[in-house]
Amino acid sequence: MILRRSLTLAAGLALGLSLAGTATADGHDMARYKDRFEPIPSIAPIPADNTQTAVKVELGKMLFFEPRISASGVISCATCHNPALGFADRIPLAVGHLGQVGERNTPTVLNAAFLDAQFWDGRAATLEEQALGPIEAGVEMAMPLDEAVQRLKEFDVYEEMFNTVFGGDDPINADNVANALASFQRTLITPNSPLDRYLAGDEQALSDQQKRGMRSFVDRGCVACHRGPALSDSMFHRIQVPGSTDLGRNLVTGEERDRHAFRTPTLRNVAVTYPYFNNGQVASLDEAIQVMAREMLNLELEEDEVADMVAFMHALTGDMPKFSFPALP
Amino acid sequence: MILRRSLTLAAGLALGLSLAGTATADGHDMARYKDRFEPIPSIAPIPADNTQTAVKVELGKMLFFEPRISASGVISCATCHNPALGFADRIPLAVGHLGQVGERNTPTVLNAAFLDAQFWDGRAATLEEQALGPIEAGVEMAMPLDEAVQRLKEFDVYEEMFNTVFGGDDPINADNVANALASFQRTLITPNSPLDRYLAGDEQALSDQQKRGMRSFVDRGCVACHRGPALSDSMFHRIQVPGSTDLGRNLVTGEERDRHAFRTPTLRNVAVTYPYFNNGQVASLDEAIQVMAREMLNLELEEDEVADMVAFMHALTGDMPKFSFPALP
Numbered sequence: 001m002i003l004r005r006s007l008t009l010a011a012g013l014a015l016g017l018s019l020a021g022t023a024t025a026d027g028h029d030m031a032r033y034k035d036r037f038e039p040i041p042s043i044a045p046i047p048a049d050n051t052q053t054a055v056k057v058e059l060g061k062m063l064f065f066e067p068r069i070s071a072s073g074v075i076s077c078a079t080c081h082n083p084a085l086g087f088a089d090r091i092p093l094a095v096g097h098l099g100q101v102g103e104r105n106t107p108t109v110l111n112a113a114f115l116d117a118q119f120w121d122g123r124a125a126t127l128e129e130q131a132l133g134p135i136e137a138g139v140e141m142a143m144p145l146d147e148a149v150q151r152l153k154e155f156d157v158y159e160e161m162f163n164t165v166f167g168g169d170d171p172i173n174a175d176n177v178a179n180a181l182a183s184f185q186r187t188l189i190t191p192n193s194p195l196d197r198y199l200a201g202d203e204q205a206l207s208d209q210q211k212r213g214m215r216s217f218v219d220r221g222c223v224a225c226h227r228g229p230a231l232s233d234s235m236f237h238r239i240q241v242p243g244s245t246d247l248g249r250n251l252v253t254g255e256e257r258d259r260h261a262f263r264t265p266t267l268r269n270v271a272v273t274y275p276y277f278n279n280g281q282v283a284s285l286d287e288a289i290q291v292m293a294r295e296m297l298n299l300e301l302e303e304d305e306v307a308d309m310v311a312f313m314h315a316l317t318g319d320m321p322k323f324s325f326p327a328l329p
Numbered sequence: 330m331i332l333r334r335s336l337t338l339a340a341g342l343a344l345g346l347s348l349a350g351t352a353t354a355d356g357h358d359m360a361r362y363k364d365r366f367e368p369i370p371s372i373a374p375i376p377a378d379n380t381q382t383a384v385k386v387e388l389g390k391m392l393f394f395e396p397r398i399s400a401s402g403v404i405s406c407a408t409c410h411n412p413a414l415g416f417a418d419r420i421p422l423a424v425g426h427l428g429q430v431g432e433r434n435t436p437t438v439l440n441a442a443f444l445d446a447q448f449w450d451g452r453a454a455t456l457e458e459q460a461l462g463p464i465e466a467g468v469e470m471a472m473p474l475d476e477a478v479q480r481l482k483e484f485d486v487y488e489e490m491f492n493t494v495f496g497g498d499d500p501i502n503a504d505n506v507a508n509a510l511a512s513f514q515r516t517l518i519t520p521n522s523p524l525d526r527y528l529a530g531d532e533q534a535l536s537d538q539q540k541r542g543m544r545s546f547v548d549r550g551c552v553a554c555h556r557g558p559a560l561s562d563s564m565f566h567r568i569q570v571p572g573s574t575d576l577g578r579n580l581v582t583g584e585e586r587d588r589h590a591f592r593t594p595t596l597r598n599v600a601v602t603y604p605y606f607n608n609g610q611v612a613s614l615d616e617a618i619q620v621m622a623r624e625m626l627n628l629e630l631e632e633d634e635v636a637d638m639v640a641f642m643h644a645l646t647g648d649m650p651k652f653s654f655p656a657l658p
Contacts, residue, residue, distance in 0.1 A: 065413045072428050073420040074408055083654040084394045090657075091402040098428035099401050272656075320656060325412040327601075327649060328419075 026208075028215060036218050038229045039199045040268065040318065044113030044186040050128060050179045052186060056165045060184025062158075062326040063177060069148040070141035071097055077134065077181070080106045083320070086272040087188060092280030097142035103246065105280030108273045110321075111266055113186040114230035120278050122236060122263045123252045127182035132174055145174045152177070157329035190269055190318030198315070206315055213312025216305050220297060231267035231316065239295050241277040248278065271314045285310045355537075357544060365547050367558045368528045369597065369647065373442030373515040379457060379508045381515060385494045389513025391487075391655040392506060398477040399470035400426055406463065406510070409435045412649070415601035416517060421609030425463075426471035432575065434609030437602045439650075440595055442515040443559035449607050451565060451592045452581045456511035461503055474503045481506070486658035519598055519647030527644070535644055542641025545634050549626060560596035560645065568624050570606040577607065600643045614639045 046052050063069070067076040080094050081087045087108045089095070094102035104120050112118065118130035134140040135148055143151075152158045153172050162171035165180065195214075197205035206214065217223055225233050236249045238261045249258035262278050275281065276288040289309050293299040301309075375381045392398070396405040409423050410416045416437045418424070423431035433449050441447065447459035463469040464477055481487045482501050491500035494509065524543075526534035535543065546552055554562050565578045567590045578587035591607050604610065605617040618638050622628040630638075 062413075065411075067411070067414075068419070072424045074418060074424045079403055079408070082394075082396070084391075084657045085396075089403060090397065095401050095403045099426065320654075322653065324651065324653075325649075328413045 028211070030211065030214075033215055033218050034199055036223050036227070037195065037199055037214075037231075038227075039196045040111065040189065040191055040193070040229050041114070042189070042191060044189060046186065047126065047128070050182060052183050053165065055161065056180055056183045057187055058184075058326070059158075059161045059165055060180035060182070061323065062161075062328055063152075063181050064184050065326050066152075066328060068151055069135055069143055069177075071143045075141050077109075080134075080140070081109045086110065086269055086320075088273045090274060092275050094140065096140040097138065100139040102139045104278050105275065107265060108269060109185050110188050110190050110273075111230045111268045113189065114228065115232055115263070115266065116234035117236075117263045120262050120265075121249045121252050122234075127185050128178045131178040131181035131185075135177075145177075149174055149177065155329040188321050190320060193268070193318035194315035195312075196318065207311065209308050209311040210315045212305075213308035213310070214315070216309050217312055220293070220299070220301075222292070222309075225264045225296075226267050232264040234263060236261040236263055237296070241279060241281065241291055241295065243281045244277065244279045246278055267313065267316050269317050271317050285313050289313075357540075359540065359543075362544055362547050363528055365552050365556070366524065366528055366543075366560075367556075368525045369440065369518065369520055369522070369558050370443070371518070371520060373518060375515065376455065376457070379511060381512050382494065384490065385509055385512045386516055387513075387655070388487075388490045388494055389509035389511070390652065391490075391657055392481075392510050393513050394655050395481075395657060397480050398464055398472055398506075400472045404470050406438075409463075409469070410438045415439065415598055415649075417602045419603060421604050423469065425469040426467065429468040431468045433607050434604065436594060437598060438514050439517050439519050439602075440559045440597045442518065443557065444561055444592070444595065445563035446565070446592045449591050449594075450578045450581050451563075456514050457507045460507040460510035460514075464506075474506075478503055478506065484658040517650050519649060522597070522647035523644035524641075525647065536640065538637050538640040539644045541634075542637035542639070543644070545638050546641055549622070549628065549630075551621070551638075554593045554625075555596050561593040563592060565590040565592055566625070570608060570610065570620055570624065572610045573606065573608045575607055596642065596645050598646050600646050614642050618642075 064077045064081075067074045067079070070076065075096060080089045080096070082089055087110045089106045092105060094104065094106045096102060107120065112127060112130075116125065118124040118127065119133070124130035124133065132145060135143050136145055149172055152162075158172060162176060162180075165171070166176045194205045194210065217226075225235065225237060227233055236258060238257075238259065240260045244260070246262075247259055249261035249263070250256070252258070270276075271285060274285070275283045276285075277291070282288045282291060286306055289306050290301060293301045293306075393406045393410075396403045396408070399405065404425060409418045409425070411418055416439045418435045421434060423433065423435045425431060436449065441456060441459075445454065447453040447456065448462070453459035453462065461474060464472050465474055478501055481491075487501060491505055491509075494500070495505045523534045523539065546555075554564065554566060556562055565587060567586075567588065569589045573589070575591075576588055578590035578592070579585070581587070599605075600614060603614070604612045605614075606620070611617045611620060615635055618635050619630060622630045622635075
């Protein structure tokens with residue numbers, strides 16, 4: 001504790017930050033900590049080539065819940081990105097077509113709109129590029145895209161909606177499926193977390209323990225990678241968590257420097273998107289934080305500090321998106 | 330047409346029904362047709378030994394969406410009884426654990442609370458008796474009940490909720506899982522269908538074609554079995570639809586008279602709970618009506634009459650239950 005406080009003070013002075021800002025009961029200037037975080041935007045960045053309309057979002061929602069674009073007819077995006085489970089699945093490794101077990105943990109799609117790299121290995125840059133992968137993947141929905149498109153064409157409702165949204169000669173096509181899915185996913189934002197309320201000026205939004213955790217998160221350097229509105233830099237960092245031999249980003253680029261590198265996951269809603277890491281082998285935030293400290297910072301954290309950081313992680317849970325079930329044709 | 334009208338008139342006179350009731354443009358007295366139907370109740374019958382409370386319904390909803398009581402961790406009741414698909418799955422045969430294909434079509438749980446026999450073969454009489462079957466069934470969720478119960482016990486939220494709802498020494502047990510699921514399912518009622526609005530006095534709620542279909546439905550005798558609030562007598566009738574060799578009720582009772590007998594399915598929401606019959610091999614209402622006419626009535630219906638009855642079937646779609654996704658622990 002003494003060491004950490006000294007470092008904090010030194011860092012504060014070195015950055016020339018005022019000590020006259022918001023102070024906590026134990027004398028910490030919180031303003032410089034707040035400055036290291038960004039509130040979650042209320043709308044996601046929308047690409048110029050996929051403008052967002054209400055009906056496109058509704059179509060995307062339907063497709064997100066549509067199991068008939070899977071080979072079995074019962075798996076949809078929402079199977080693994082389950083709205084009841086933080087838009088993830090809360091099991092270590094994704095389970096898909098015929099019960100096959102995948103090699104990685106299902107990332108939440110909540111706030112994925114704020115990431116500049118999709119999938120654990122960043123093999124897609126945008127939500128549009130990402131959207132079709134799981135439909136085709138043999139261990140996920142296992143459906144060739146042309147068959148998925150054909151199946152959608154059987155429904156008048158989809159014909160009408162694709163026509164309204166996209167127009168053109170043959171509006172039901174793979175690109176438009178991706179565009180609609182991406183538009184829907186851009187609405188999956190979780191505002192109003194305790195952290196966001198705190199950043200907006202509600203001093204009571206975080207407990208004292210959460211404020212201590214917030215300071216540790218900054219002082220220990222976690223915020224170096226877990227930064228920006230989604231608490232992810234969308235960059236790749238080498239890490240081998242216990243039990244993982246996954247080459248990660250290297251499988252995409254072939255670069256030696258990318259061996260075992262993974263895109264920084266968002267920490268938004270991390271308390272409800274367990275288990276953790278690319279292989280989903282860590283079930284608790286407590287252990288996840290200790291693994292990160294060891295692997296990335298070469299640190300053994302004291303129990304109290306871990307508990308503070310766990311408390312802070314709970315301050316990153318926002319309001320889940322509210323929407324009714326789509327009525328599929 | 331002449332034959333049917335004569336029969337209708339004769340039946341009306343035989344029953345001593347007044348001809349002074351609501352008449353249609355083509356001179357039909359609709360009052361005696363209306364008398365053959367029951368509006369859908371706004372609440373389901375609640376058994377004395379499973380009283381209904383808001384928190385019990387909420388718990389049941391959580392369990393209904395809970396995939397972690399399946400062996401794979403990704404299949405829940407809502408997988409096959411999908412709220413986006415009329416609480417059924419819209420595929421011919423149910424697909425469950427490891428992609429195994431079952432032998433029967435998934436029945437909707439909508440308005441199942443009004444049935445006195447559950448499953449196609451009526452092997453459960455009540456929703457409570459029905460609820461645990463699919464969890465254990467090897468081709469569905471494939472989870473031994475004691476393991477399902479153990480898994481639920483891992484979550485503090487479930488401990489608290491079962492304790493609040495049921496109390497007692499060991500409230501998380503299979504019986505209480507069934508009780509909560511049944512309570513939730515009793516809320517899955519679909520009011521306000523065109524038929525219900527028509528029965529309540531809105532003469533415009535049915536089109537002329539739907540009124541003709543309604544008369545055919547009565548005059549042809551469909552209403553003999555498809556009667557009561559759910560348009561099912563909850564009784565068993567022998568029928569071998571195309572492609573089916575399923576012994577049905579006989580597999581439960583061993584009785585010769587039950588060979589190929591199935592419980593009358595509800596016709597509520599039949600337009601959105603395709604495909605049809607125990608083997609799900611008929612995709613359209615049009616064909617389903619013709620199969621029923623042939624199999625049960627030994628009749629070949631004219632196209633126009635079939636179209637009228639299809640139109641009437643569309644009048645049986647009510648408002649889908651409105652509820653938000655549960656937030657699972």
